[in-house]
Amino acid sequence: MTVRFYAFLLYLAGVVFxxxxxxxxxxxxMPQVAPRDAYARLAALAKPGQTTLLPRALPGREVTPYEDPAFAQAVCLYDLANGPLHVHADLPDNRLLTISFRTRTGQVFYSMTDRASLHGTIDVRIMTQPQLDAVEEAEGDEDNDQPLKELRLVAPDTKxxxxxxxxxxxxxERAEAEAEVKSVACAPETLAQD
Structure with a gap:
């Protein structure tokens, strides 16, 4: 009887495991195989390569997870297949602004606040590793002594x-916050071909 009991416990432990x-x-x-990932849901509201104001958060009808009604939100979709994306913002000193860079499933690969600005300006270029290599090769060695005036991010996915x-x-202050997020410019760029 004891052997049967231990065999049953071992079987039960295996099933639970x-x-x-x-x-x-x-x-x-699930996030990688879901047919309506974050990019697909946002594509119904925004066009790639331009900043789009998202609708105000309402209970049960949030566009993004954990959306706070005290924040105005805008989104810029990108597809790096044809070239990098340039994000530019001129920031006022009196409001918290956050910018997060995400994969098509919504995972954050880089984020920053207005405190990361250089003289009140944020300049970011998002690109693939081959695009970054091409940009660095085109710049050559003459610019190595000059500090970069932009942040360059390598995206894990093209979208x-x-x-x-x-x-x-x-x-x-809602209207001011909405105007601020809409003023963040994002524009696709094309790399010069040799």
Whole structure:
């Protein structure tokens, strides 16, 4: 009887282990295989290569996860297949602004706040590794002594999006926050071909 009991416990432990493993794998794989990933859902609201203001957060109808109604949000979709994306912002000193760079599934690969600005300006170029290599090769060695005036990010995927948030402390500041996120420019660039 004791051997049967231990065999049953071993069998039960194996079933629980396999079920737990399947559950964890399903959770980790779901964002990559879901047909309506973050990029596809945002593509219904925005066009690639331009900044688009997202609708105000309402309970149960949020566009992005954990959306805060105190923030105005804008999105810029990108596809790096034809060239890099340039993101530029001139920032006022009085409002929190965050910019996050995301993959098509919504995973953040880089983020920054207005504190990262250089003299009130943020300049970022998002590109693939081959595009970065081409830009660095075209610049040559003569510019190595000069500090870069832009941040260069290598995106893990060719498609993704930039999410811009500006905080409005009071409801009366909402229009200013929306104007600020809409003023962040994103534009596709083409690399010069030899």
């Amino acid at each position: 396999v079920a737990g493993l399947v559950h964890i794998v399903a959770i980790l794989v 993704g999006f930039v999410l811009v948030d500006a905080m409005s402390t009071y409801p009366s």
